[in-house]
Amino acid sequence: MSKSQILTHAKGQQVVLQLDKINKIFNEGTPLANHVLHDVSLQVSRGELVALVGTSGSGKSTLLNSMGLLDVYSSGELRIQGHLTQGMSEQQRTQLRSESIGFVFQFHHLISAFSAIDNVLMPLMLRFGKPNKEQTEYAKYLLNEVGLAEYADKPTNRLSGGQQQRVAIARALVTRPALVLADEPTGNLDTQTADEVFDLFERFNVEHKCAIVIVTHDPRLSARCPRTIRLTDGRIVYDGASADLPNEFTKTV
């Protein structure tokens, strides 16, 4: 981090994520070309909780995957914690991803061959090999935080949907990432479970000061995020305080 320049927000906060005119075109140069993201520019600072909303097909997942270096964008500039990601090799992208970013997906995407605690430890094990005591303790602590201490050694396919999603949140946090990207993490859960899961995001956002970008269709949940970004057809049509989101948008989520 010392080498690259760390941008700071107007209010003096560290900028974790900075996008400048990001475009994404699927199947570029073929007749099937599909221009999904148009000149998307945004910044996310340390400790922010951002809701990313928009109709289905508006490009939310594509944007999240580009920000998380899971996918390559077609043009524009993307910085993660000050690191410019253009021209990075697959290996460098993988390293930056594993150091800085935690993911939570809609379908709780755990690896069923492993126990809950092993799933939580997976990002650390992939990076450092056999976990040490401190890492294991931290994973246990996180499982306890999400209320699943007693399920640590259970295979994950015995857990309910909400429980699995909570394991996935613990897993996203285990590397103490600067940025957590969550793609409809509550989309598959009933209202009450969704609220509980969202509570966790809120809590970790405050306690760990990690920036969280969360894609959601639920206006109640996006209202609980201080900031909302709205995508329509791959363009940002609103980026500001959730409270000020124009009514025309809140109806059609």
Next chain:
Amino acid sequence: MLFVNSIKHLHNSLWIEWRIAIRFLADNPLQTLLISVAISVGAAVIVFITALIMGLQSNIIDKTLGTQAHIRIEATQQHNNFSEFPDGKYVWAMESPRAQRLQSINNWQEVRDALDQNSVFNTVSPLISGPAFATKGTARASVALMGIDPKRYIGIINLKDYLTDGRFSIEASDILIGYQLAEDLGLQTGDKLRIDAGDNLQSVMNVAGIFELGVRELDSRYVYTSLKQAQTLLNLPGGITILEIKIDDVFSADYWAQRTQKLTGLYVQSWMESNGQLLNALSSQSMTTQMIRIFVAMSVIFGIASVLAVSVVQRTREIGILRAMGSSQQQILRVFLLQGGLLGLAGSLLGVFIGFTLIEIFNAIDAKLFVIRLESSTMLSAIFIATLAGVLAAMVPARRAAKYDPAVAIRYV
């Protein structure tokens, strides 16, 4: 320090790949079991066929060489000498080959002693061999008179093992004859037998023992006597006609025959030259089994490859997750290579066990058949090759898994 760290890093990073590979295999027990059994059947066939053919061949060679020296040294054959041809002129010569009379190896004791120095030669045994007639009453048979040094000759053919009657003695006028000759002439141990080598050289001998070498030609013609008796009868005082040699590595006979030829200038022949047909048959047999082994190994490799190809597709989403969790492409690659290697290892361990059992059963069925021995080197190489083959087979599917686009893989259902 850097080196130690990188080794540590490698070990640590392989740790998780091992774990994932093993969990993936264990997570799909039926598939893992089925392919392991398939691999093991292939490995068992390879192990069994290899051991069977090796056993068969060494049995044939043992049988052939049981009654033969590995290397024979004879006196140089007699040939016509030509006076020098005048330069620049063609000479037409009509040559009739010379009759070969019995001829002794010059200075054979020295040659023998020199060869004794070479530790490769286990036995160097002098032999004087020539034609004679054996008569009993009015019955006559043509025989090969074999004068031997008994202490040395048992290193060439251990006659004691082949005796069917009587005792092993060629002292004084004692002789040993083949059972076929005994039958032809109606002889028993203790009977007298007249040996006539022509030129009025004859002697009455005492049949001390009867042997059966299992080769009709030998059993009906060989008459063993002492060197001295044979020398007298064949009119070759102090001489011998052949030096016979046995060595440990029977397949180096050609090499040692050539060396001996250069060293002594005598006529040297190895068993490999005189049994060319047999060796040809054996080597084409080896080639056939090699083909079988290759085809079985190929079907095993394709089996592993196809199972892993299916497994890679089944695990698409998990591969995507692992990538999102920060695993590198190389890690994914290694996870699947390890799975291939583990399948090869597990399958071949089981296969070697099955092959071992098959061989035990084969050996137990009929003790009169030859015994197959399973060398531990065969087992180890089968396991090693199968494990390597597993890794190779995993190459294509593993590369495919590593190349998955994580953003696409994550969405896979």
